[in-house]
Amino acid sequence: MNSIRTRFAPSPTGFMHIGNLRTALYAYLFAKKNGGQFILRIEDTDQERLVDDAVKAIYSTLKLANLRHDEGPDIGGPCKPYVQSERKDIYKKYADELVSASHAYYCFCTKERLDTLVDGTGNRRYDKRCLHLSPKEVQEKLDAGTPCVIRQNVPSEGVTTFSDMVYGKISIENKELHDNVLLKSDGFPTYNFANVVDDHLMGITHVFRGMEYLSSTPNYNLLYEAFGWTIPQYVHLPHIMRDKHHKLSKRHGDANFEDFLDKGFLPEAILNYVALLGWNPKTEVEKFSLSELVEAFDVSGISKASAVFDEVKLRWLNSQYLKELSPQRFHDLALPRYRSISTPVNVNLLSTLIQPRISALSDIPEVAGFVDCFDGYSLEMFDNKNAKSSAQLAKEVLPAVIDTLENADTWSNDALFGALEQLTAQLNLKKKQLLWIVRIAITGQLSTPGGASEMCVLIGKELTLKRLKQSLSRLCALCG
RNA sequence: GGCCCAUUCGUCUAUCGGUUAGGACGUCAGAUUUUCAUUCUGAAAAGAGGAGUUCGACUCUCCUAUGGGCUACCA
Numbered sequence: 001m002n003s004i005r006t007r008f009a010p011s012p013t014g015f016m017h018i019g020n021l022r023t024a025l026y027a028y029l030f031a032k033k034n035g036g037q038f039i040l041r042i043e044d045t046d047q048e049r050l051v052d053d054a055v056k057a058i059y060s061t062l063k064l065a066n067l068r069h070d071e072g073p074d075i076g077g078p079c080k081p082y083v084q085s086e087r088k089d090i091y092k093k094y095a096d097e098l099v100s101a102s103h104a105y106y107c108f109c110t111k112e113r114l115d116t117l118v119d120g121t122g123n124r125r126y127d128k129r130c131l132h133l134s135p136k137e138v139q140e141k142l143d144a145g146t147p148c149v150i151r152q153n154v155p156s157e158g159v160t161t162f163s164d165m166v167y168g169k170i171s172i173e174n175k176e177l178h179d180n181v182l183l184k185s186d187g188f189p190t191y192n193f194a195n196v197v198d199d200h201l202m203g204i205t206h207v208f209r210g211m212e213y214l215s216s217t218p219n220y221n222l223l224y225e226a227f228g229w230t231i232p233q234y235v236h237l238p239h240i241m242r243d244k245h246h247k248l249s250k251r252h253g254d255a256n257f258e259d260f261l262d263k264g265f266l267p268e269a270i271l272n273y274v275a276l277l278g279w280n281p282k283t284e285v286e287k288f289s290l291s292e293l294v295e296a297f298d299v300s301g302i303s304k305a306s307a308v309f310d311e312v313k314l315r316w317l318n319s320q321y322l323k324e325l326s327p328q329r330f331h332d333l334a335l336p337r338y339r340s341i342s343t344p345v346n347v348n349l350l351s352t353l354i355q356p357r358i359s360a361l362s363d364i365p366e367v368a369g370f371v372d373c374f375d376g377y378s379l380e381m382f383d384n385k386n387a388k389s390s391a392q393l394a395k396e397v398l399p400a401v402i403d404t405l406e407n408a409d410t411w412s413n414d415a416l417f418g419a420l421e422q423l424t425a426q427l428n429l430k431k432k433q434l435l436w437i438v439r440i441a442i443t444g445q446l447s448t449p450g451g452a453s454e455m456c457v458l459i460g461k462e463l464t465l466k467r468l469k470q471s472l473s474r475l476c477a478l479c480g
Numbered sequence: 481g482g483c484c485c486a487u488u489c490g491u492c493u494a495u496c497g498g499u500u501a502g503g504a505c506g507u508c509a510g511a512u513u514u515u516c517a518u519u520c521u522g523a524a525a526a527g528a529g530g531a532g533u534u535c536g537a538c539u540c541u542c543c544u545a546u547g548g549g550c551u552a553c554c555a
Contacts (some may be wrong), residue, residue: 011555046554111553121481123551149553167485176483176551184553191555215550238486244547253486280493284503303486303493310491313505313554323518357517373540387515417514435515443516451515456502 004036008062008069010052010196011043015256016061016246019210019240019311020276026237027066029275029297039202040072043081045188061257064267066290071202079202080437084194091189094197094227095150095182103226104182105131107151108141123151126151126179149182152192152219160218164234165285166302167211171289172218192216196223204232211236239306240279248309259326260314264337264361271317277307287320319359330355337364343371345458347359351450353458370443371459377444379478389435394437395475397427401438402468411461417453441471 006027010020040062044050059074071077071169081087098104107130118124131153133141154177182193199207214236224231235475240248254263259272272288280303281288281296288296322330331351338347351366358367382391403463404423408416424434439452442464448455456464 009555013555033484043555049554073518107553114553119481123482125551147553170484173482180554186553188553190553195555210549211485212549212553212555225502236485239548241548247548254544276492278492282494284494286492305486307493310505313492316505353516413514432515439515446516448516450517453515455516475550 004031004205005033005203006036006038006208007039007199007202007204008067008208009041009043010058011049011191011196013046013049013050013059014051014057015053015258015283016057017256018260018270018274020302021061021065021257021271022240022277023210023237024062024067024303025065025271025278025293026235026297027206028069029294030206030208030235030299032294033297035207037069037070039079039204040069040074040082041198041202042073043191045184045191045194047186047188049086059257062441064261065257066267067313073198084198086190087194088187088189090201090364091183091194091197092187095189095193098182098223098226101151101226101466103153103223104150105153106133106138106142107146107179107181108133108146108148128153128179131179147185149180149181152182152223154179154219154222158222159318162217162221162231162234164214164217164236166205166236166238167214167304169237170214170217172215174218174222177219177222180216182257191221195201196220199232200224200229206235208235208237209239230444235302237302237343238304239279240274241306241308243308247375248308248322252363252405258408262362265314266321266362269314269321272321273314273317273387277309278303287317291349295306306325307402315359322358323356325355325383327352333361334364337361338368340365341368341371341461345371345460349435350449351457353454357449358365358425367447370448374444374470377440378438379474381440381446382437384436385434388430389433389436391475391478392434394441397434397437398441398468398472398475400427401434401467402472405456405461405468406465407457411457413453413457416456420453438468442467444471 008024008027010016010024030036033054040058041374042055042058052084055073069075071079071082073082074082075215076082103213107126107129111124114126115122117127129152155174158174159171159176160177161169163169182190183189198204198387212474213316217236219233221231224295226276242248257270262466268289272293276286277292279297280301282298283296283303285296325333331348333352334351338350354364356368358364379391382389382394384390400423401420403417405416408419420438424431427434435452439448440457442444442452442459443455449457459467
């Protein structure tokens with residue numbers, strides 16, 4: 001059985017980053033496209049950087065994104081445990097094996113000595129001093145309990161070449177490589193070691209990870225070779241950038257998945273957008289469900305250059321998804337965002353009006369702001385050359401509008417629109433002229449989630465008339 | 481500093497030696513419309529620079545520039 005296995009191996013050091021999410025997505029897509037398994041492994045070997053609840057965030061993100069793993073800490077599997085801190089003895093065993101074969105060695109150098117190894121350019125390169133300790137000396141130090149690490153013994157000559165499925169063939173001279181620490185003095189492995197051991201033991205066939213690991217991949221291959229293990233296929237991914245110069249980072253606010261959910265983006269839209277950042281489906285289709293992505297995904301479409309995250313385009317995609325939601329589903333999602341509205345309005349109607357007009361749920365307070373906030377809007381809003389309306393015209397026409405609406409006995413959109421249409425004819429105006437004025441006069445907002453008659457229905461007869469009168473008196477005060 | 485990687489419209493990208501360099505978001509301009517919004521049509525907008533290779537280069541090679549990454553007992 002030679003099935004494809006990919007893994008997502010985050011370290012629980014904070015929220016789920018958008019870049020991490022994309023790495024998980026691609027690994028998932030590739031596995032599923034090829035009928036393989038997608039494994040979740042928690043890389044918690046840095047005990048100092050652990051963040052409470054970070055593991056919880058990983059689970060919840062994968063769940064919300066609908067990226068279901070086949071094996072992992074929570075659901076088990078044949079390669080358990082899937083948490084690196086629970087695998088310490090495994091790493092120790094393999095590290096010792098490497099030491100016996102001279103591919104690794106104990107190092108007792110102190111931080112102070114290491115600091116003396118800095119070269120002219122400020123870089124530090126270990127000088128292999130402890131490699132030359134005799135077995136007896138090593139044993140003595142070990143027996144004395146001297147703190148130590150295990151280092152990889154990298155050959156100082158030759159070239160290590162590997163082939164990446166995205167970046168192609170890459171060669172690095174061994175003399176550029178460092179004798180990386182494999183096992184830390186606290187007994188935990190470094191990423192540099194744990195990822196190799198675990199990827200092998202867990203049968204990972206394709207390694208998806210950020211391109212920052214490109215330069216250390218030769219170190220890993222040397223390890224695979226020392227063990228005599230099969231080297232996996234590598235799929236290094238370009239970075240997602242905040243702008244031309246900066247990677248998306250946790251430090252800069254809204255770079256993580258949960259923040260985007262809070263902003264009112266749908267998980268499907270985020271996933272769809274992120275999939276397209278650095279990968280192209282080779283068709284002109286841009287909207288993909290998860291299963292369509294599985295179908296369409298191909299490593300050959302992954303680009304080498306980093307991509308700038310564009311929230312404006314995400315908003316566009318999100319608006320597409322929002323429009324497709326059933327009215328009930330949309331209403332359920334929007335409801336929590338109406339909490340801040342104190343004026344009683346028909347929220348069902350509000351949802352109906354808003355659904356096709358917003359691109360993120362977080363737009364709701366702004367779009368519906370007029371419901372509560374009306375006083376003091378700028379009277380210049382009446383001036384609109386496209387609608388051929390003006391504040392002056394508004395002042396002249398509003399009394400008739402008030403009269404018409406006061407006498408409206410049915411307060412429905414059809415009835416009100418009909419009444420206003422009739423008034424338009426009476427006054428010898430264009431529909432647009434009058435309706436622009438009415439809409440501004442009762443909302444005080446340039447862009448509203450519906451036309452004039454719809455806004456009247458939304459806020460009700462009483463408030464409509466109150467606001468019309470209020471607007472009229474302000475206009476009179478202004479124009480004299 | 482050394483090493484690795486990258487470089488097409490503002491942004492995401494197509495092009496795998498011969499194209500009027502295509503699409504999408506955004507922008508702008510028109511049109512449609514039961515009022516806001518939608519929708520539709522159109523426009524502006526790109527191969528970092530320089531050498532080669534070639535009949536011909538965005539595409540291949542080299543150099544330079546710019547950007548990013550690595551250079552930790554972080555991942």
